Structure formats: structure tokens, C-alpha cells
Amino acid sequence: GESVGLHLPTLSVQEGDNSIINCAYSNSASDYFIWYKQESGKGPQFIIDIRSNMDKRQGQRVTVLLNKTVKHLSLQIAATQPGDSAVYFCAENLGGAQKLVFGQGTRLTINP
Amino acid sequence: KAGVTQTPRYLIKTRGQQVTLSCSPISGHRSVSWYQQTPGQGLQFLFEYFSETQRNKGNFPGRFSGRQFSNSRSEMNVSTLELGDSALYLCASSLEATGQAEAFFGQGTRLTVV
Numbered sequence: 001g002e003s004v005g006l007h008l009p010t011l012s013v014q015e016g017d018n019s020i021i022n023c024a025y026s027n028s029a030s031d032y033f034i035w036y037k038q039e040s041g042k043g044p045q046f047i048i049d050i051r052s053n054m055d056k057r058q059g060q061r062v063t064v065l066l067n068k069t070v071k072h073l074s075l076q077i078a079a080t081q082p083g084d085s086a087v088y089f090c091a092e093n094l095g096g097a098q099k100l101v102f103g104q105g106t107r108l109t110i111n112p
Numbered sequence: 113k114a115g116v117t118q119t120p121r122y123l124i125k126t127r128g129q130q131v132t133l134s135c136s137p138i139s140g141h142r143s144v145s146w147y148q149q150t151p152g153q154g155l156q157f158l159f160e161y162f163s164e165t166q167r168n169k170g171n172f173p174g175r176f177s178g179r180q181f182s183n184s185r186s187e188m189n190v191s192t193l194e195l196g197d198s199a200l201y202l203c204a205s206s207l208e209a210t211g212q213a214e215a216f217f218g219q220g221t222r223l224t225v226v
Contacts, residue, residue, distance in 0.1 A: 035216070043116075043217035044155070055130060060176050098143045098206050102155035106219065108218045 014107045019080045021092035021106045023073040030092040034100070035064060035075045037086045044089060047075070077108075085110045114139065116205050116218035124224045130191040133221045137205030139183050144186040145215065146178060149200040158201075161186055190223075198225045 009100050013019045021041040025033070036044035050057045050064045050073075057064050063076040067112040073090050113212050117136040124166075126176040137144050149178040157170040160182035169204050190197055204215040 036217075043219050046214055046216065049214060078191075080167075096146045098160045098162075098204070098213070099170075100145070100147075100155075100204075100215065101157065101158050104154045110181075 009104065010107045010109065012111055013080050014111050015080060015082060017080055019075075019077040019084070019108060020111045021088050021090075021108065023075075023089070023103050024073050025073060025092050025094065026072060027094055027101075028068070030094055030101075031042045032093040032095070033064070033066060033073050034091045035062075035073075036089045036091060037084075038105070040088065047088075073084075080108075080110055082110050082112070084108060094111075116203055116216050118201075118221050120209045120216035120221060121153070121219065122222045122224075122225060125193050126148050126226055127193055127195060129193050129225060130189060131193060132189045132221070133201055133203075135188075135203030135205075135218060136184070137203075138207075141205035141207050141216075142184050143206040143208065143215075144184060145204045145206070145211070146188050147202040147204065148172070149202055149220070150198075150218055153178055155202070158188065161164055194224045195225050198223060 031090045035047040037047050038044045048059045048062050048064045050066050055066050061078045062063050063073045067077040087105040091102045113123045119134045123126050130209045143162045145160040147155050149155045160168045164180045180186045200220040203215045206213045206215045
């Protein structure tokens with residue numbers, strides 16, 4: 001069915017450590033995946049995306065991994081900073097139109 | 113360039129009333145999507161417009177409607193408001209409507225129904 005799930009609702013990490021946020025998706029036909037960051041009182045902010053013909057994509061301090069065999073998506077944040085504290089959502093796009101299906105989100109907390 | 117602009121930022125309405133929310137996409141973007149965000153249901157897709165045509169609709173009752181104008185600005189309307197309609201309503205714009213183009217979100221409109 002149309003659902004994107006996250007393994008953990010909360011994640012706490014020490015400042016400077018690497019963070020890994022996981023996501024499982026259910027629709028094997030999904031061809032586009034996005035990670036969003038949402039800070040309190042703001043709309044979701046695009047972090048990084050990946051298409052189904054790729055298994056890894058890197059950005060500035062972030063890496064997204066896609067494992068289509070087990071329908072798993074992960075976001076890795078290197079050297080986590082206080083400004084990374086937020087709720088992170090994975091989303092998948094089903095089909096050829098702008099219709100995102102979001103996971104429930106993981107709240108990332110950075111400990112000093 | 114300016115981002116996605118949603119107005120108003122906050123609204124308080126009474127049950128049974130109707131409300132209209134506005135979204136101005138990024139200049140040049142022709143696809144506009146609307147989402148409802150609540151603590152219980154998370155982010156849920158409402159509908160998407162491209163070139164003034166509704167291309168996709170989520171699983172919401174007919175009380176939720178929208179439209180897009182020739183300048184790509186979009187409005188959504190909720191009639192006969194219910195308490196459960198209290199939510200953050202988010203608009204996203206995209207350059208393309210292919211489903212593989214980055215969607216940029218606005219700050220949202222916080223609707224409270226009392």
C-alpha cells in the first residue's frame with residue numbers, strides 16, 4: 001500500500017557524531033525519494049533526493065542510501081551540529097505527478 | 113529569488129464556517145501541491161495542480177477543494193469546517209509536474225477550528 005515508515009520516532013546524538021536516520025517504504029514502484037528537514041514553526045526544507053536508478057547520493061554533510069531490495073532508505077548526517085536538530089521526514093513519489101507520501105518523521109536531538 | 117509564500121500564517125475559525133488559504137509559488141513554478149499536517153496523521157497529500165488543472169487528489173472529503181490561477185497562484189478552500197480540520201496546511205511548488213522534481217514548501221498556514 002501507499003505508506004512510508006520510519007524505524008524510530010526519536011534519535012539523540014552527541015554533537016560532532018554522525019547521525020543515521022532510517023526509513024522503510026512499501027511501494028516498490030516508487031521512483032523518487034526525498035529527505036526533508038522540518039524545524040519548529042517552519043515548512044519542510046529539502047535536504048537531498050535520490051532516484052530509483054541510484055543507490056547512493058552525497059550532498060554537503062549528508063548522504064542518502066537507497067536499498068531497493070529491502071525497500072530501505074537512510075539519511076546520514078556527518079559531524080552533527082546543533083542546527084541539525086529538527087524532525088526529519090522521508091518521502092516517496094508514486095507515479096508521474098507531484099504527490100509525495102511522507103513517513104511519520106524522526107525527531108533528531110543533538111546533545112552538547 | 114522569493115520562496116513559496118502562504119497567507120495568512122494563522123487563522124482561527126468557528127465550526128461550520130469556510131476558509132480560503134492562498135499560496136504563491138516560486139516564480140516560474142507551475143506545479144502546486146497542498147498538504148495537511150497534523151500530529152496524529154502526519155503530512156498527507158491533499159491535491160496537486162499544474163497549469164490550472166487538478167492532476168491528483170488525495171483521500172479527503174469534498175469539503176476540501178482548490179484551484180489554480182493562470183499565474184500559478186493557488187487557493188484551497190475548506191467548507192463546513194470541523195474541529196478535526198485544525199492543522200498546518202502546507203503548499204509546495206515545483207518547476208515540473210513529472211514527480212521527480214524538487215518540491216519547495218512554504219511556511220504553512222496554521223488553521224485552528226474552535
